[in-house]
Amino acid sequence: MIRQTVTIWNRAGLHTRPAAAIVKLASKFESEFYIIKEGFRINGKSIIGVMTLAAAQGTTLELEFDGPDEAKAMQVMVDYFGKGFEEEM
Amino acid sequence: MVRPPHKEAKETLRFSGIAASRGIAIGPAYRYERTLLNAEDHQLALNDVGREIERFDTAVQKARQEIEKVRRVAEQKVGTPASSIFEAQMMMVSDEFILSSIRQRIKEELKPAAYAVDFELSSHQHVLEASENATMRDRANDIEDIKQRLLRYLLDRKKWLSKIDVPSILVATNLTPADAILFARSSMLGFAIDGGGVTSHVAILARSLGIPALVALHSASEHIETGDTLILDGERGELIVCPDSETLRGYEQEQSLVLGTGADFGGPLLEAGTSVVRTADGHPISILMNLEFGSEIAIIEAERLSQAVTGTNEEKRLGLGLVRTEHFLLLHDEFPTEEEQNALYKDLADRFFPAPVTLRTFDVGGDKVLSGSYREDNPFLGWRGLRISLDEPDLFLAQLRAILRASVRGNVKIMFPMVTTADELTRALEFVDEAKATLHSNGEPYDERIPIGIMVEVPSAAILADSFVPMVDYFSIGSNDLTQYALAVDRGNDLIASLYQELHPAVLKLICMTAEAGKRGGKPVSICGELGSYPLATPIVVGMGIEEISVSPSAVRSLATRLQLLHYSECKALADRVLANSFSPEDVKRQILQFLSERQLIDIFSETALRPGFGARLIKR
Numbered sequence: 001m002i003r004q005t006v007t008i009w010n011r012a013g014l015h016t017r018p019a020a021a022i023v024k025l026a027s028k029f030e031s032e033f034y035i036i037k038e039g040f041r042i043n044g045k046s047i048i049g050v051m052t053l054a055a056a057q058g059t060t061l062e063l064e065f066d067g068p069d070e071a072k073a074m075q076v077m078v079d080y081f082g083k084g085f086e087e088e089m
Numbered sequence: 090m091v092r093p094p095h096k097e098a099k100e101t102l103r104f105s106g107i108a109a110s111r112g113i114a115i116g117p118a119y120r121y122e123r124t125l126l127n128a129e130d131h132q133l134a135l136n137d138v139g140r141e142i143e144r145f146d147t148a149v150q151k152a153r154q155e156i157e158k159v160r161r162v163a164e165q166k167v168g169t170p171a172s173s174i175f176e177a178q179m180m181m182v183s184d185e186f187i188l189s190s191i192r193q194r195i196k197e198e199l200k201p202a203a204y205a206v207d208f209e210l211s212s213h214q215h216v217l218e219a220s221e222n223a224t225m226r227d228r229a230n231d232i233e234d235i236k237q238r239l240l241r242y243l244l245d246r247k248k249w250l251s252k253i254d255v256p257s258i259l260v261a262t263n264l265t266p267a268d269a270i271l272f273a274r275s276s277m278l279g280f281a282i283d284g285g286g287v288t289s290h291v292a293i294l295a296r297s298l299g300i301p302a303l304v305a306l307h308s309a310s311e312h313i314e315t316g317d318t319l320i321l322d323g324e325r326g327e328l329i330v331c332p333d334s335e336t337l338r339g340y341e342q343e344q345s346l347v348l349g350t351g352a353d354f355g356g357p358l359l360e361a362g363t364s365v366v367r368t369a370d371g372h373p374i375s376i377l378m379n380l381e382f383g384s385e386i387a388i389i390e391a392e393r394l395s396q397a398v399t400g401t402n403e404e405k406r407l408g409l410g411l412v413r414t415e416h417f418l419l420l421h422d423e424f425p426t427e428e429e430q431n432a433l434y435k436d437l438a439d440r441f442f443p444a445p446v447t448l449r450t451f452d453v454g455g456d457k458v459l460s461g462s463y464r465e466d467n468p469f470l471g472w473r474g475l476r477i478s479l480d481e482p483d484l485f486l487a488q489l490r491a492i493l494r495a496s497v498r499g500n501v502k503i504m505f506p507m508v509t510t511a512d513e514l515t516r517a518l519e520f521v522d523e524a525k526a527t528l529h530s531n532g533e534p535y536d537e538r539i540p541i542g543i544m545v546e547v548p549s550a551a552i553l554a555d556s557f558v559p560m561v562d563y564f565s566i567g568s569n570d571l572t573q574y575a576l577a578v579d580r581g582n583d584l585i586a587s588l589y590q591e592l593h594p595a596v597l598k599l600i601c602m603t604a605e606a607g608k609r610g611g612k613p614v615s616i617c618g619e620l621g622s623y624p625l626a627t628p629i630v631v632g633m634g635i636e637e638i639s640v641s642p643s644a645v646r647s648l649a650t651r652l653q654l655l656h657y658s659e660c661k662a663l664a665d666r667v668l669a670n671s672f673s674p675e676d677v678k679r680q681i682l683q684f685l686s687e688r689q690l691i692d693i694f695s696e697t698a699l700r701p702g703f704g705a706r707l708i709k710r
Contacts, residue, residue, distance in 0.1 A: 015224055016231065016290070020177040046186035047177065048232065052216045054225035 001066040004074055007058065009084035014055040018085035023047045025080060031067025033077070044077075099317065099331040104309040106281070108326040109292035112301035114279030115340055118317045118330075119257035120310065123268070125233075126240040128203035133195070141195050145202040148242035152182050155238060157587055159267045165591075165623050166273055167297035168694070174231075174266050174290045182235050187213075203243040210236040227289035234265040253277060258319045260310050266290040273298050279321045281328050283310050299643055303328055359649065364406045364444065366649045372657030374631060376649060377410030377445070377639035379617055380437075391642045392440050408444030410639025411504070411565065411617040412437065414488070415451045424451075427487040434495035442500050447565070447639075448492050449544065450478055450485070452506035469579065474507025479516055489524035496536035504565060508543040511556045518560060544617075546570035551599035558610030564603055565639070568618025572596050590674040591620045594667070597629060597677065601668055604634045615639055624694045625681050627651045632664025654690055 008014055014022075026033045026045045033044035035053060042049035044063070055061060063081075065074045080086075133141055160175035181187075187209060194205035210232055217229040240246075253259070256276035261268075263284040269291045272280075277300065285291055285304035295302035301323030313319070313330055320329040320340050329336065359366055365373045378391050395407040414430075425433075437446050454465070454473045465471040478485040495501055505517050521541065528535050545551050546567030554564065572591045573580055580589040590596070600616070607614035615637030620626045622644035630638065631652065640648055663684050671677045685691045 012224055013222060016177045016228055017173065020173075020180050023180060043186050046184050047180045048184050048187050048210075048213050051181075051228055051232075052213045054217050054220035054222060054228075056220075056222040056225065 001064065002070050002074055003062055003064045004078055005060055005062050006078055006081040007060050008055050008081070009057070009089055010087035011057055011089060012087060013057050013059070014050065014053060014085075016051060018087070019047055019050040021085065022050055022077070022080070025076060026073070029067070029069050029073035031065045031070040031073045033073065034064040036062040036064060101332055101336075102312055102330040104306050104328045104330070106303040106306035106309070106326055106328060107287055108302075108323045109285065109287050109289075109304045110295035110300060110302040110323055112279070112299075112323045113340060114258050114301045114321040114323070115337070116278045116319065117255065117257050118260045118313050118315055118319045119253050119255075120313060120315045121259050121261040121264075121268075123237070126237055126244055126246065128201065128207040128240060128244065130204045131201060133199040133201055135199070138196055138199065141202045142192055144243060145191065145195060145206070148202070148239050149182060149188065151242050152235065152238045153179065156182060156267070159270055161587065162274060163270045163294075165619060166270060167294060168624055171294055171297035174294070178231060178235060178266070181231065182238070203240055206236060206239045206243065223286050227286045230263065230265060230285070230289060230291070234267060258321050260313045260319070262310050264291050266294055269294045269298070273300070279323065281306055281309065281319070281321055283307055299647075359406070364408060366652045368631065368652055368655045368657045368660075370656040370658055372631070374635075374652050375637040376645055377408050377447075377615070377637055378642050378645060379411040379639050380409050380413065395441060395444060406444055407645065408441055408500070409437070409446045410615055410637060412446060412448050413452065414448055415453045424484060427491045430488060430491035431494050434492055434501070438495045438498060438501050442498050445500050445502055447502040447504050447542075449504040449506055450475070450488055453477065469573065475505045475513055475517060476507060479513060479520075482520065485520055486524050486527070489521055490528060493524055493528055493535035493539065494533060496539045497534050499536050501536065502540040502542065502563075504542050504544060506544045506567070507547060508557070509547045509549050511553070511560070514543060514557060514560050545603045546574065548575050548599055551603045554603045554606030555609065558606055558612055561612060563612055564607050564614045566600055566603055566614065566616045566618065566635075568596070568600070568616060568620035571599060571618070575599055591623060592626060592629075592674045592677045594671040594673070594677055597633070597668060601633050601664070608634060613637060622648060624651060625678065627694070628655055628660045628681060628684060629664050629667060629677075631655055631657060632660030632662070634661070651694060654693065659684075
């Protein structure tokens with residue numbers, strides 16, 4: 001199991017579009033994927049879960065991966081967060 | 090003249106909210122309230138659990154079908170970026186983690202499905218509602234939409250009605266994205282809601298649809314009744330209820346400015362003094378408007394736009410490519426008399442002169458003619474359109490005389506709906522001759538060379554278009570019905586709505602056959618169905634050689650913008666390629682998308698409904 005801390009960079013925060021993109025991205029990997037915010041832990045493959053994080057710009061989240069392809073999954077996901085979901089910062 | 094419902098001498102009220110989408114709308118209010126459903130808790134009997142799980146799974150299935158349908162409508166109305174809201178909703182209603190958690194509540198806690206849905210989704214919703222961030226709070230609305238959809242099935246409630254008969258400003262406490270899209274299909278002039286925010290999905294959709302909208306009006310909706318005259322000011326964020334006549338006049342003037350005057354609207358888009366837009370390589374396409382409803386307001390709106398294009402009162406250039414005369418009937422209970430009809434038609438002909446006004450004869454089903462209990466098993470395949478007119482000579486002749494008498498200035502055209510065989514047209518033309526003879530003997534003037542055309546919407550008419558050529562002056566393709574008939578799909582039927590594909594190669598081939606027959610016979614071919622305003626379809630429609638495109642007034646600007654960016658020669662090559670080697674709508678879409686992306690036009694063609702002024706700016710750049 002591996003973990004990594006990320007920050008929400010884009011102006012609009014983790015709203016519906018990036019939430020959908022994250023879930024789609026996560027579903028490509030076998031590993032389990034959780035997002036932790038202030039002790040609140042949600043399944044990163046559940047769009048409603050991800051939305052419910054209500055993570056605004058500047059929020060710090062912890063990503064947790066567990067499974068055979070966890071390293072690759074984490075790399076891809078951290079990269080997507082790092083790009084501010086390819087939205088306006 | 091038919092007028093919208095009007096209330097007298099009610100006190101003027103003003104509410105301020107937030108302008109979520111710019112522009113000014115003036116019209117009667119339509120109060121829309123969808124009662125929010127809640128489920129009650131009780132314990133299930135153990136042997137009911139299996140059935141309850143089954144009901145839940147069916148509800149999920151139905152909700153998916155419904156969202157898919159809305160998504161498809163949205164894709165056509167507002168293009169892909171905005172319609173992706175519904176893709177996300179689809180993912181939400183397919184969220185296995187939530188679904189299995191709901192099933193678990195039913196199975197292990199013996200909760201009724203409705204209660205389990207309500208509980209589970211409400212808890213997520215509450216988390217979002219408690220957020221400090223406005224955007225996040227707005228998203229709770231998306232979950233509410235899904236919850237209500239599921240509850241409606243589980244509690245056996247009726248389908249939501251998302252249709253307005255008279256062009257109106259929708260007033261509600263709240264509106265879901267799906268409501269916004271579905272109401273936009275009928276005649277929503279704008280909407281004003283108590284809740285919502287600028288970043289809510291429904292606000293985003295309003296901007297994509299290009300209709301003015303106000304949000305965050307608090308409790309304004311409580312003070313408004315259906316029929317109250319409203320001014321929705323999306324420039325200043327104000328809603329005025331029952332304005333006095335002076336205020337109303339001021340806004341009417343401003344509204345025409347917001348729509349754009351000749352200089353900033355028509356100047357760069359339409360060729361001076363015509364309704365013609367030229368493609369980047371100079372190929373002319375004429376733009377016309379469809380008039381949806383027979384109300385004063387819809388007419389004024391179209392007239393303003395026509396005026397805006399040329400910038401003068403006298404010279405209207407943007408004509409009407411399709412007037413659905415049967416909509417005048419909606420406001421009466423029975424068929425209007427010849428005199429009543431004549432007054433309506435003449436008024437239109439005068440207002441739009443010298444631009445053409447194409448009057449389509451009544452296109453109704455048999456239930457409208459024989460009031461009461463007349464029902465058919467297959468109304469779409471039944472007694473409707475021209476078939477009824479031919480069987481009801483008195484009705485038909487009265488309408489034809491009313492149209493002919495309105496044609497004296499030479500800008501009226503006749504169009505017949507639902508023509509299936511050449512024989513029907515022959516008979517219809519005999520009725521026209523008879524109507525002319527009556528007027529002649531009464532010494533009443535009419536346009537002797539009034540152009541007569543047919544709607545091509547039944548596949549037989551497209552396939553044998555050549556047989557109609559000698560008898561008509563023009564063809565107009567009704568792509569909506571043509572698609573339904575070609576693919577045997579009732580697009581109103583949720584179960585099969587996904588089969589309704591206007592870009593199906595079979596439909597395109599029928600359109601192409603008609604276009605070619607027109608070309609061979611030297612008769613112009615226009616299109617007046619939704620395909621005309623479907624952005625992805627524009628390159629193909631142009632490439633097939635369609636010369637006139639008639640769309641709703643709100644789609645004129647974006648259509649003109651798209652046309653100017655295309656090269657006819659390239660569109661023609663694309664259309665030839667697509668028609669030669671496509672076997673599915675996906676094949677067609679893939680080739681169009683590739684075509685657009687090679688030319689860096691994807692964003693513009695998917696960002697359909699351009700906001701006011703956007704078209705003009707785009708051209709200058």
